Amino acid sequence: MATENPKKMEKQITNPWKWQDQRSYVQAVEVTQIQGTLYVSGQTAISPDGQSSTADMKTQLTEAIQNLEQVVGEAGYDCKNIVRLNIYTTSTADLWPHFPILQDWIAKHGMKQATTLLEVKSLFETLTVELEATVVR
Structure with a gap:
């Protein structure tokens, strides 16, 4: 009979300032006693049959979030543990008006993650936003 490991994953958040709180991220996350780490490729608004979306930024952001949730869940992890x-x-100009969608999703899962936002010249085909995550268990 296998015994369960009594050690539980722990997260330590470091925020020397308060301003990042309104932007829905933390400055640093230390994770100890990890049982697994999932590195998720960038998720975008690509349909289950592989078609890149031509929709607006708001729609693409929503679809990218849904695809990220699906990958994380099917891998047996929880979005709350995205670090x-x-x-x-x-x-970024087109993304900012829809940033509350991302912030609400982060709050819904109670995430405390380090975040980097980058504007890039282009993404695959017609895509406008991509979400890449590291998740722990």
Whole structure:
């Protein structure tokens, strides 16, 4: 009979300032006693049959979040344990009005993740936003 490991994953958040709280991220996350780490490729608004979305930024952001949730869940992890979220977009100006969608999703899962936002020249085909995550268990 296998015995369960009594050690539980722990997260330590480091925020020397308060301003990042309004932007829904933390400055650093230390994770100890990890049982597994999932490195998720950038998730975008690509349909189950592999078609890249031509929709607006809001729709693509929502679909990218849904695809990220699906990958994380099917791998047996929880979105609440995303410790790193990289956001790539072809236009921060187009993304900003819809940033509350991402912030609400982060709050819904109670995430405390380090985040980097990068504007890039282009993404695959017609895509405008991509979410890349590291998740722990």
